[in-house]
Amino acid sequence: MPETAIAEAPAKAGTGEKILQVRNLEAWYGESHILHGINFDVNAGEVVTLLGRNGAGKTTTLKSIMGIIGKRTGSVQFNSQDIIRATSDKIARMGIAFCPEERGIFSSLDVRENLLLPPVVRAGGLPLEQIFDLFPNLKERLNSQGTKLSGGEQQMLAIARILRTGASFLMLDEPTEGLAPVIIQQIGHTIARLKKEGFTILLVEQNFRFASTVADRYYVVEHGKIIDGFSNSELAANMDKLHTYLGV
Amino acid sequence: MADEFILETEGLTKEFAGFFAVRDVALKVRRGSIHALIGPNGAGKTTCFNLLTKFLKPSAGKILYKGQDITAMAPADVARMGLVRSFQISAVFPHMTALENVRVALQRQHGSSFDFWRSKSVLNRFNDRAQELLNDVGLSEFANTPAVEMPYGRKRALEIATTLALDPEMMLLDEPMAGMGHEDIDKIAALIKRISAKYTILMVEHNLSVVANLSDIITVLTRGQVLAQGHYSELTKDERVKEAYLGAGHA
């Protein structure tokens, strides 16, 4: 396998300026060193996908950006501000929102409480009507307990609740995990629509078939490093390489 | 039947607050085979595993091991019947040396685990066997290293050596390759292949190429249910599997 570390972003697919710049990001879980120097960029209005095997460090990358990993070094520039030392609540208030892999629906809260939990941090979030328009199921189930929802509904709730905060940069960790194809399709449509609304999205996916329907660019993570990167148009050409990288 | 299949489940179900992590799974593991359980993230593989080894209580269904109903048994007792598991994240005893790790497993069957009045030097009689097991998994030179100081891949190997020390009839391996680099993966795969001559193996694995090479039979889980079952070559032709595993929009 080629160990080509690529620091510079490949050809820009998005139109806007660099909204996120990650340089030499290293992170630790307790004693174990997980990220060994991650470098990549995200431009405003793009959907960027991190691909990689289980345990490669994709989720850790998102969590490091969000500031919820104990020890991290390097630099993370968000809108030209370095946030590597900021606490996660401050980072959230700067306009980054995170939807975790396990979705994090709170069982002791009902759907309405779950939906309203993240505070509005700045103007420009989607109003509730628009969210219900995107996810009509949620409106019907506002008073159910959060974890009584189906897996798909939980995922929609998890995405829905970070839309009203006003954050313009969304990080979604494996939103399709464990979901039925028809739901996956629906999530794909949602992401596409969010992109149209002007959101910038950083996606972690194993399912690159799904990713290919929404992403502008890809980075491949292995052993806590970015080892490759290409745009959506280059995907087909990189297919074989990808199979080796991901072991699927 | 009981002879042919070492482990069978009927209608195995686990519900978490309305969410079915595992639903109505019927699994039959043939004695002496390497059986792989695959599926996308969140398909319920690990839950299934925890049910089989009794670390979780099933909401419904039955588990038969060697023809005996083990549904209501405690996890330690299941292990004592020769059904031993490994964990997704490496499970070693960090502040004990590799040799001591293996010895703890040897000790359970062969000796004096409640003897608090004897010196632990009586355990030295297990040293040869422990060293042999370490050699088998390529850890000869690590015998006196505390487990916490070993590299990740070595810890996984140590875990397998510890499991082998119990001389189980069946091993359940939960993502034995998770978090490993290529070199390690090949080594562990070879090791699994080698030990499968003696033991029945049920493994959860994400790495399809590993599964393809190793396993005799594969069960595909999605959303807690069995989607398909068969040999790799059969499954690759199955459209449903491709779609579930590789995702919608597959060309």
Next chain:
Amino acid sequence: MTALTDDTLPVTPRAIRDEMIVFVVMALLLAAVPFSGIYPFFVMQALCFALLACAFNLLIGYGGLLSFGHAMFLGTAGYCSAHALKVWALPPELGILVGVAGAFVLSIITGYISIRRQGIYFSMITLALSQLLYFVYLQAPFTHGEDGIQGIPQGRMFGVFDLTKPTVLYYVVLVGFLAGFLLIYRIINSPFGEVLKSIRENEQRAISLGYRTDHYKFLAFVLSGTLAGFAGSLKVFVAQNASLTDVHWSMSGEVVLMTLVGGLGTIFGPVVGAFAIIAMQQYLAGFGQWVTVIQGSIFVICVLTFRRGVIGEIAHYLRRSL
């Protein structure tokens, strides 16, 4: 749940020879006490508490279980021994046996109840059980409630050693302490200790290897309780009384403090901790309730900055187990 002492343990394997050297030095120093002019009763009392702390440490340092009720074993054995000596007029060796047996039975009962829960629940249950026992002893006729059992005859050990002589008593207590200490050391370094250690390190894994971990924790609890009882029986000969103090929860707290100061999960820590705390109580006694305040402050300081304890820090520095 992560083990309490995870970050406090030295990672180097046990150096049994080093530990035996330290042990011999400790034994010689203690044996020289009667010739030193140090008040022997102070040392005897400290030895009893040191043994108690070592027994407690067996449970938390090697079993990962924080008992907040260890005074109940100390006190129960004390009452049993005192009663046997005073009312039944048994010789000292049998008196000790009765006390230890009492603690043994108690630890079986309380262990059966408490071992089913872990972590803080275990601590709260042991605390509540010891408080239950406190009230029982407060009202039971044979303990003489608030007055305690007083004026306990010391007698002749094995018909030979006259325990009313302070020097003889001192050596008997010292031998008892050293024997208890060595037994605990042996337990830690036994096949059983090995399993116990593996359970503390990774209980899930131990279960998956087929260990019924509750049984091992239970045995550790019973051993710890019984040895704590032995300390209580010895203490009866030193103090010549048995009172509610020894069953009160503040005594349980003191034992925790001694072990914490010395170093949880270290071999010699509890001994050092016990001597330090007893000496502190002795020399700071004039400050009245400030002693409580100082003890509380030591708790706070230890937990916040000094979790390894005195011996733990030294061991960590030397990268040796002590």
Next chain:
Amino acid sequence: MQALYAQLLVGLINGSFYALLSLGLAVIFGMLNIINFAHGALYMMGAFVAYFLLSLGGINYWWALLIAPIVVGVFGMILERTMLQWLTGLDHLYGLLLTFGIALIVQGVFQNYFGSSGLPYAIPDQLKGGMNLGFMFLPIYRGWVVVFSLVVCIATWFLIEKTRLGANLRAATENPTLVRAFGINVPRMITLTYGLGVGLAALAGVLSAPINQVRPLMGADLIIVVFAVVVIGGMGSIMGSILTGFALGVIEGLTKYFYPEASNTVVFVLMVLVLLVKPTGLTGRAA
């Protein structure tokens, strides 16, 4: 039969204190994962603040009900900020040890300055006297204690289960990291929660000041009973700890009537029985 009713009512009064204290413990445990051993000492501080307010500042009981929980709550928040917060991520037994140390310090300081015997605190004039219920003479103050603590308990329950703030709190109990990543200042919330739990203890202290004497050790023995209450109830839910608190007060009251010698031990005996049948407690989640 009349005497029985009277004892039931008296039990309910004690239950009020158990409920307020175990409620505070449960709230703190939920957020901080700490069994607050200092709870008894802070309960005592509540009573002392009321005493100081009256004897030094001439400030009456009603103001004390408001001021004492705030003062002690702020004190608690300082403790949390300076000490407890450093324990995040450590085994929660360290929390138990730390708060035990804090309890020793607080109690020791008060004992030094005020001795162990009690200081008097009079029942406020408005609540003096009693009424004849037919089956008993109920001092108005005791009736007030039951009613007021019920109101406080229900208000706390409402705050936590039914409000926006409570939703944040519940969410942070489940997954503090994620809640913080939503932009909520969780450390501040933890501090405030500790203040709230401790404030409840102080409130109980003020309530008890006119009934019991204001003594440095008034909370020390009570807290162990409350621990037993908590083990029985299992700290699974806010409502659970309130109900268990009141129920055990009543059971204790009945014991005082039928077999007074056991009144000190009945809660512990009950704890043993519950543990034998249901090791996780009545409403408990697994530890």
Next chain:
Amino acid sequence: MKTKSIASFLLGTALAVTTAGAAFAQDKTVKIGALSDQSGLYADLGGPGSTLAAQMAVEDSGLAAKGWKIEIISGDHQNKPDIGTAIARQWFDVDKVDVIVDVPNSGVALAVNNIVKEKNGVYINSGAATSDLTNAQCSPNTVHWTYDTYMLAHTTGQALVKAGGDTWFFLTADYAFGAALERDTTAVITANGGKVVGGVKHPLNTPDFSSFLLQAQASKAKIIGLANAGGDTTNTIKQAAEFGIVKGGQKLAALLLFLTDVKAIGLETAQGLNFTETFYWDMNDQTRAFSKRFSEKMKNNAPPTMVQAGVYAGVRHYFKALEALGGNPHDGVKVVEKMKSLPTEDDLFGKGEIQPNGRTIHSAYLFEVKKPSESKGPWDFYKLVGSVPGDQAFTPLSESKCALLKK
């Protein structure tokens, strides 16, 4: 294990120091250990005040001028028998203490009693209530000053029954001291034609007495006898007021109550209570004079309690014995024998004697707590309602089981 030298009273002259120990018989060194509860339940009634009382006794004796070298150390037994015995043992072994004074808390007092006997020291107990000190567990080294359970029961019990309180209900602390008080009082009540209609035992340190008070109320007894002490007594009294028990016509009899307890309860609640003490600061000119000097030296300006007064009187009497012996023989039995042979007389307790069993005999007084309107000062609490001569108040020697009497 707790000792401290609060004050080293090196009262001797340089000459005395150089000659000290020169001749055994003329040994004029004395070391007094004031062992008390310095910070707990009994700290206010004994504690630092008892040490002060002992110091004043030393000063008032004028022995320093006669070449005596007297030192006082004090210790805190924390109400724990094992700590008390450990201190006592160390005092004798290491610090060479001659006499231990005060020691409130019956449990500790009895434990220390054994040690003093073993080490042949002198024990002047003032703080403890148990009459066992001069009865079943009497010792040739012990003098018990001030009060005991028998005296309390007899004086209070007899007076109240005679005043018409002939039906009793007991609230008894469930331990030896409480049981002894109840037993002794019951004997007096029945002997005087009264009746005990019921009782309830409560655990020690009960915060809440309401259930027990409800039972006492239901019994309709005229007198509710409180056979308990300290915080339990004050709590019972306060809560009884709350439940309107006194207003309902029943009367409370506190069998053991101290000045400091009344202070804690407050006159508003305590008014009308009957109880027995053997000393009150406001009895006569001598007691007032002593109390004035005493309170000036106290942190909170409190006058002496009867326990502290007993320490003063006991130490003064001890010095009389030493002077009579012409030096300190450091032999406890010998000194106590001398103390018993001399009649007692001092400003605080008046005239009396020490019986062969070690019991000091002096008058006992029945008091009633004043109404707030009657009180003229911060410590003006008591009204004298009766007195009993010493020989009637304490255990008659014929009833005593003390082994010393059988010689």
